[in-house]
Amino acid sequence: MTxxxxxxxxxxxxxxTEGFLATLFITVRKVAKSRDFYSRVLGGTVVLEENPCIVKxxxxxxxxxxxxxxxxxKPGITVADYEPGNTTSIFLNLRVADIQACYEEWKAKGAEFxxxxxxxxxxxxxxxxxxxxxxxxxxxxxxxxxxxxxxxxPEDLPG
Numbered sequence: 001m002t003x004x005x006x007x008x009x010x011x012x013x014x015x016x017t018e019g020f021l022a023t024l025f026i027t028v029r030k031v032a033k034s035r036d037f038y039s040r041v042l043g044g045t046v047v048l049e050e051n052p053c054i055v056k057x058x059x060x061x062x063x064x065x066x067x068x069x070x071x072x073x074k075p076g077i078t079v080a081d082y083e084p085g086n087t088t089s090i091f092l093n094l095r096v097a098d099i100q101a102c103y104e105e106w107k108a109k110g111a112e113f114x115x116x117x118x119x120x121x122x123x124x125x126x127x128x129x130x131x132x133x134x135x136x137x138x139x140x141x142x143x144x145x146x147x148x149x150x151x152x153x154p155e156d157l158p159g
Contacts, residue, residue, distance in 0.1 A: 001046070001150045004079060006048060006049035006050050006051065007045070007046065007048070007049045008048050008049075009045065009046065009047045009048070009056075012045055012047045013047055013048070013054070014047075014054065014056075014061045020028075021060075022055075022060065022061050023061040023062070023112065024060065024061070024062050024063065024092060024133070025052075025061065025064075025065070026054075026062065026063070026064055026068060026082070026130075026134060027064075027065065027080065027081050027082055027132075028081075028131070028132050029062045029131075029132055030067065030131065031050050031053045031064055031065070031066070033131045034053070034130060034131050034132060035047050035049070035050075035055060035064065035109040036052050037110075037111075037130050037131050038055040038057060038062050038064075038130070039055050040109060041106055041109040041110060041111050042057060042094075042106065042111075043057075044056055044057040044058075044062070046115065050065075051062060051065070052065035053065065058094075059091065062092075066081070066152060067079040067080045067081045077103055080090040081132070082132050082133060082134060083133075084129070084130075084132065084134070085133075085135020085145065088134075089134045091127075091135040091136060091137055092134065092136045092137070093136075093137045093139065094136060094137065094138050094139070095131055095139055096138060096139070096140050097139070097140065099117045099124050099125070099126070099138060099139065099140035100117060103116060103117050103126060103138065106128065106138075107128065111128045111155045112127065112128060112129055113127065114127040114128065114129070114135075115124055115127070117138075117140075121139070121143050122142070122143045123136055123139045123140060123141050123142055123143070124139070124140050124142050125138060125139035125140070126138050
């Protein structure tokens with residue numbers, strides 16, 4: 001018995017005809033759960049179901065696969081699962097037109113937010129986590145559109 005071929009949306013594959021485009025690869029523990037989050041909750045289009053999973057998210061792509069050992073094209077390099085916690089060195093940044101509407105819609109679909117949207121001066125933003133714990137910033141430029149920069153941290157203010 002042969003395994004079924006995973007669904008492929010050839011028209012939406014990240015395949016530039018010139019130059020290059022950027023995609024984001026993340027290691028995931030359960031491809032189906034992450035595919036559901038990025039497609040159902042955030043409204044992405046599933047381009048390839050698995051091996052690796054590719055979801056077109058607005059004008060970019062998220063590529064997801066479990067971690068794995070070194071390969072001939074990356075000898076000595078292991079792709080490890082993300083360890084969620086209170087530190088991060090990379091996160092996805094989603095710029096939206098209406099942060100309150102996105103917050104309400106995505107929360108209703110099961111997204112777990114760290115806080116509701118907070119006005120930071122230049123932008124209003126909040127953060128959520130995906131099923132593997134990756135941090136996702138959701139932001140809407142507000143004051144920046146009128147020349148206002150981000151609010152200063154208390155420790156950056158004089159005296």
